[in-house]
Amino acid sequence: MTISRLQTKRLAYQPLIPPALRDLSRVSLQHSGQRTALPEALCKIFPKTHPFSEWCLDKKSGQPGRPLKVGVLFSGGQAAGGHNVISGLYDGLIQIHPKNQLLGFLDGPAGLVENRYQVLTAAMIDQVRNLGGFDLIGSGRTKIETPEQFQAAARSASALQLDAIIIIGGDDSNTNAAHLAEYFLQNNIETRVIGAPKTIDGDLRSPDIEMSFGFDSAAKTYSELIGNIARDAMSAKKYYHFIKLMGRSASHLVLECALATCPNLAIIGEEKQTLAHIVANIAQLIEDRHAHGKDYGIVLLPEGLIEFIPEFKALIAALNLNLADEKDPQKVQKQLTEPHRSFFASLPEKIGQQLLLDRDPHGNVQLSKIETEVLLLDLVKKELKGRNIKIDAQPHFFGYEGRACFPTNFDANYCYSLGLLAALAVRDHATGVILAIKHLSRSPAEWEPKAVPIVQLMGFEMRSGKEKPVIAKTVVDLQSRAYRLFAQEQKIWRLGDCYQMPGPIQFYGDPELTDSVPLTL
């Protein structure tokens, strides 16, 4: 297979890593004794894993022991850098013991349940280093939840005599990893389970997990596109561009891209504005710009906006409850009571149908399938009609474009380090933990690797009509420095054309361009 010149160059890139991870024989992961008090209800569900404390790096030498056999899988949506987690893991395992073996489960958690895997070789790993996508082994959204699925996963792990499974996933996948670790311990299965924080959404965070991988690459890809569109808009001066950005419930990607590109308006879902307020705000922006002779502009919207709009939030909760027992969309709709029924009826038919689509296996609304940008455009046009203003507008949705791109140097370095750390965590017998690297805004020389019990990140949420223990999604904090800076700057962006054009991701050249970290870090 022929590959592009950039692919060839990237295969040879040597990720930068924290010094402590250079020679794994000189360090070990040790319990720090640091524990967070957990609610009684969580302790009951995780009797074996809840007492664990976090693991920190120690300068004590580690023992390679007997050769280890490790499985790895991707879970959920693609995020740039995943292949580097696997290459770091592979290199780390071989460094620890040349006979260590790595298996990749195919197509996500389904591969584990169905025992479909591939032994990963050096030659395979060498073809994906520093490249985007999850195509080495594929990914999937299967949730391991029924007793049969847990038993099947345990059968695969035992049959393969796996010492550990690394689950590379987001909040829901790591919730699943916590359950699997607990199940294995309760059933005397010797396989340990370790999670790695992946998701472009940036909503899997804690004081230790400063950023999930893939966020930086996705944000920089979208920012390039937004910058290009802004320049186009300024040149032609005839279109408003309503750009919806992926990112599920949280608006982290919109905030990051807004800071990078300075659009005329960016809606942050977490501001919890009503639909009427959002529409009036956009219409006002357009009217004000019209008065200045500017009938063009850029508006950014988060994919998860509707989950924060109070009317939608209540409607979705009601639909979710009905959908838990009834699958027929017509009947679900009919079961709605007031005021949800009237609100549902007021929505364009297409949006109504999209709201009734199946939830994902974790009970989430499939937000990427709801055309919020089209809905808002429609409502804003209606509002402007009353103000005697006509606009020409283009709706856009940037999502999949940013998930499997070449990882930025930040993501390439971060992911390779996570992979090495995973190898160390396997050797040192950690389980039920998620890998974390602190001080990510500094250079990799100053990064601090550790591993945190997943259960410490969990709380209870309604999913598919039931209270479930899950890792809570971290949404944009309206008190954060990044948000406050954005809110202040945005006032100037409304009328001025302050657009920034970040251009494409840079891999080589000036470190100011190649080594930049996410602005919201």
Ligand code: FBP
């Ligand atoms: P993860 O949470 O699994 O990382 O997926 C993130 C995401 O890209 C969301 O931003 C988006 O809403 C969703 O996946 C789309 O899912 P799908 O790939 O199934 O269409």
